[in-house]
Amino acid sequence: MDAHQLLNTHVKLLAFDFLTLKPIPYDSASFSRKGTRLSRAETVGVIVSRDFKPNRFLKFDIDDGTGCISCVLWLNQESSRHFSRRSPSHVRLISQMAADFASQVQIGVLARVRGRITSFRGNLQITVSDVVIERDPNSQILHWLDCLRLGRNCYDKVAVPPKA
Amino acid sequence: MATVASGALVSLEELVPSSPYFKHGVSLRVTGKLQEYNVGTAVAVIVDKNASLEIDTRHLNLNLRVGSIFQFIGELHLEPDHEAILKARVGRNVDGMDLNLYRQSLQLLRDFQAGQLNS
Numbered sequence: 001m002d003a004h005q006l007l008n009t010h011v012k013l014l015a016f017d018f019l020t021l022k023p024i025p026y027d028s029a030s031f032s033r034k035g036t037r038l039s040r041a042e043t044v045g046v047i048v049s050r051d052f053k054p055n056r057f058l059k060f061d062i063d064d065g066t067g068c069i070s071c072v073l074w075l076n077q078e079s080s081r082h083f084s085r086r087s088p089s090h091v092r093l094i095s096q097m098a099a100d101f102a103s104q105v106q107i108g109v110l111a112r113v114r115g116r117i118t119s120f121r122g123n124l125q126i127t128v129s130d131v132v133i134e135r136d137p138n139s140q141i142l143h144w145l146d147c148l149r150l151g152r153n154c155y156d157k158v159a160v161p162p163k164a
Numbered sequence: 165m166a167t168v169a170s171g172a173l174v175s176l177e178e179l180v181p182s183s184p185y186f187k188h189g190v191s192l193r194v195t196g197k198l199q200e201y202n203v204g205t206a207v208a209v210i211v212d213k214n215a216s217l218e219i220d221t222r223h224l225n226l227n228l229r230v231g232s233i234f235q236f237i238g239e240l241h242l243e244p245d246h247e248a249i250l251k252a253r254v255g256r257n258v259d260g261m262d263l264n265l266y267r268q269s270l271q272l273l274r275d276f277q278a279g280q281l282n283s
Contacts, residue, residue, distance in 0.1 A: 014273075014276075014277070015170065016277055016280075016281075017280060046193075046235075046237060046254055046256065047254075048168050048171075048237060048253070048254050049168045061167065061168045063168070063170045063171060063193070063237060063254075064170075065170070065171065065172070065173040065193055065273070066170065066173075066273070066277060067170045068167060068168050068169070068170045070167065107254060108224075108226075108254050108255060108256045109256070110256070123167070136260070137233075137235075137256075137258035137259070137260050137261040138260070138261055138262055138265070141261075141262070141265055141266055141269045144269050144272075144273050145269060145272070147276075148272060148273070148276045151276065151280070152276075156283075
């Protein structure tokens with residue numbers, strides 16, 4: 001696999017692996033895992049903290065058993081200048097979807113979270129684009145096994161060795 | 165928001181005094197079948213194979229049904245003249261979880277983690 005193919009893929013990373021990603025100088029949109037550039041991640045774990053600021057954001061931590069990943073779900077679409085050029089109906093739809101995700105994220109639920117890998121005050125986090133609440137308690141185990149298989153057979157294979 | 169400590173994955177059988185996880189204040193994630201629950205003290209007992217652990221559930225809003233499988237995340241408390249007790253901050257019902265697959269996966273996960281950290 002070409003290392004560039006992973007750049008826009010939601011890579012399934014265990015938290016301990018996610019937390020070792022390194023920022024890339026002059027490229028705030030991607031992070032390095034053993035030399036391979038990544039920009040998106042997927043995690044599955046138990047929600048263990050929740051900090052809700054209505055119409056601003058929801059911050060939460062997700063624990064997959066190997067570490068905790070901080071996540072931020074933006075809820076300010078209708079007031080943000082970032083969305084001012086988009087059609088109001090589209091922005092409203094995104095805003096409603098984010099509010100729906102926020103209501104589902106409760107402490108103790110098992111959630112699958114996808115989003116962009118970002119950094120805030122030097123700490124890695126996921127800026128959330130999707131949340132799915134997992135009803136099957138085996139989802140956590142299957143995610144671990146997916147991460148192991150992909151880590152060994154895919155992500156490690158495309159890793160770029162450091163320059164001598 | 166301060167980062168929350170991750171609950172280390174541990175089976176009840178591994179929670180013996182010689183274990184590195186058997187320390188006061190260590191954050192753990194434990195899984196087992198609910199054997200008993202005292203409504204007055206909010207203390208539950210979960211079992212897995214031949215091991216058991218007391219769980220302090222006072223901070224949880226959970227329907228604790230004896231015979232169901234539960235998973236708890238919290239901090240282990242070791243107090244003199246008292247058995248170890250996990251002060252749970254998160255709990256969930258995991259009825260339907262394949263416990264054999266879970267135990268096997270824990271070992272695979274540890275092997276993978278050790279391999280990645282050493283590479």
